Amino acid sequence: MIAFFWISLFLIFYAFAGYGLVLFVLVRLRRIIRGKRSIPLVEENELPTCTLIVAAYNEEAYIEAKIKNTLALDYPKDKIQFLFITDGSTDKTPEIIRQFPEIILMHSAARLGKIAAVQRAVAAVTTEAMVFTDANTFLNQEALVNLCRHYSDPKVGAVAGEKRVHIEARSDATAGEGFYWKYESKLKVWDSELNSVVGAAGELFSVKTALYESVHPNSIIDDFMISMLIAKKGFRIVYEPEAYATETSSANIQEELKRKIRIAAGGLQSIIWLKGLLLPFRQPLLSFQYISHRVLRWTVVPFLMIAVFILNILIVLQTHQIIYQLLLSAQTLFYAAALLGWLLEKQQIKIKALFIPYYFGVMNYAVIAGIFRYLFGVQSAAWEKAKRK
DSSP, X not given: OHHHHHHHHHHHHIIIIIHHHHHHHXXXXXXXXXXXXXXXXXXXXXXXXXXXXXXXXXXXXXXXXXXXXXXXXXXXXXGEEEXXXXXXXXXXXXXXXXXXXXXXXXXXXOOOOHHHHHHHHHTTOOSSEEEEEETTOEEOTTHHHHHHGGGGSTTEEEEEEEEEEEXXXXXXXXXXXXXXXXXXXXXXXXXXXXXXXXXXXXXXXXXXXXXXXXXXXXXXXXXXXXXXXXXXXXXXXXXXXXXXXXXXXXXXXXXXXXXXXXXXXXXXXXXXXXGGGGSTTSOXXXXXXXXXXXXXXXXXXXXXXXXXXXXXXXXXXXXXXXXXXXXXHHHHXXXXXXXXXXXXXXXXXXXXXXXXHHHHHHHHHHHHHHHHHHHTTOOXXXXXXXXXX
């Protein structure tokens, strides 16, 4: 029992903090041996031709601002195309897009899901690179150039941009979302420098068109699968923090929970579909990153957290050793803070010190809920966007 307790505690620590420490050390060693990876310096005429693809479903509240943001992006005018696909939209989204002749509009009345729309758009692409971004996110002016310059390296098959979450000064527990993404962004910087990012987020990422592989229409987190299928072929996914997509946080913690459960269900689905990466024989470094950064968090760690707390109580009742008493006290205080954050949010009382433990608890509950939703076949692949502030 004690051995299982310590192994479980180690895996929990490793998944959320230890891997970051290991990455930090490995990146420093790599810099000593090979030097720091340099940012490509590419002339304008050396950039690849590119298509920016936006899948928009009933986004009339955002779409005009998104178009104006898109048309203001820096990129050689003779090398860029903008393609918006609005399949299934029943509001004014298509009508608004038609007002801008610079935008290629694809629209069908049938709603077959986001991935079906994306793959219909991809079939029409003739450029060397593609960039995918969401309709409710806004890009920095240099985003496209900063993404596509990496294709000067033939080993690069995809580029992941940075997701930034705008947090209001007077926020609720979704402020934990902003903290989480800052930490994740740092891990991605190190992942990329060591070898490859483990997947890309749909808010902003790019792929070489020739390497794009259609994913199954039932794919829940298609952006992750699209990028990982390219990594599986032996190409790097580079992380580019100077290309970023900004969006507001979820409208409330319930909306964030809905989004996290869907991602967790998709995470388990992806692990099953990418089971070859669990064996480190073909790409040992990528497998190490994938298991450390994704698989542990999306599978065993939330269950181990429950086991560690229960085992800690049993060990304290049997041994009375001070180390186990301190660990139980620390766990109790942490979960009490998360529970208090939940209770205070219901009363609309905001204490920022409780945001992080509350959000951490929500994240791990979402993994458990997502696993059960996927196993029992109740998680739809249809894209249901979370409400945003």
